[in-house]
Amino acid sequence: MDSMTILQTLISVVPVQGVIYVAALCGVCAALMPWLPVPAHAGSAYGRVYGVLNLLAQNFRNVANRTKPGSTPGKDGGGGPAIVLLLGLGMATGLGACTMGGGSVGIDTAELAADAGAIDFAAQAIEAIPGLSSHLSAAQVAQVNAALDGIRTVTAQIDAASGGAIDIATGKGWASSLATEFQTVLTIAGTVASALDPAVAGYIATAEQIVPLIEAAVGLAPAGVSMAAAGDAPAVRAALYRGV
Known part of the structure; x- marks a missing residue:
């Protein structure tokens, strides 16, 4: 099977709109990760959310979060800035879905x-x-x-x-x-x-x-x-x- 046939087959079975949603979400997460404080405990509520965002951003230690060298990790709540950023992520994702679903894609x-x-x-x-x-x-x-x-x-x-x-x-x-x-x-x-x-x-x-x-x-x-x-x-x- 040649490469073009494989590509056409993939396009026919993969929901393109869903792929766009995932790509947009990953992009937003990647933009946010450098600004989120590192959680004090990975098992905390904020720590688990942080882990999911890190996975979606495909961070894998390639992007350093903005903590000063030698500083301690942030609180498990993430602090006010982290909450604001998380809310922004939710709003951005929602608006992205509305934009796609509302028919603005040409x-x-x-x-x-x-x-x-x-x-x-x-x-x-x-x-x-x-x-x-x-x-x-x-x-x-x-x-x-x-x-x-x-x-x-x-x-x-x-x-x-x-x-x-x-x-x-x-x-x-x-x-x-x-x-x-x-x-x-x-x-x-x-x-x-x-x-x-x-x-x-x-x-x-x-x-x-x-x-x-x-x-x-x-x-x-x-x-x-x-x-x-x-x-x-x-x-x-x-x-x-x-x-x-």
Whole structure:
């Protein structure tokens, strides 16, 4: 197994967001350790907390705590400064989690925009299939038109942000809307595909493959699916642009 395959496998099984949380926590601990007084007794409450922080900071005696040479260890309570620093650690960790969970981490819009463009093209290509509308009810035609409007609206929003970064919540909202609207078009067209050119059914089957791709682009799909989808995306988009 080559190194790239191993890396992709690890990425697919390790929760990336959890790794970011751990890395942020370790970084905060590493910054605090030089300022915390050494506990008088390792078995005390403060001593145990100190030991955990030291482990998270991966200190391992590489960073000397700020005690003067020859001075005695600090009290088991750690003193006022230590308490303030420990509270700061808790607040920093909490704020970090809120920042990540609140959707402030940006994602690149390039892949999302590429999938959105292919969906917009495919939806219009399906709607323009000769004879399609004559096999649909008035209600189905209205549903298709509403879905096309929704796809155009979201695609325009993505295009406006293309080349930049958007927050996770926005990306997931756009991807979810596109997937839902496009699936409406595919489902309705699929009900009458047998009455149309045989190529229509094949195109619809290909178009359905773009749904998990756009979900994978913003993390809505499981990690394993996301890795596979990333490799399939260019081929699926190219097939959609070839038309029916």
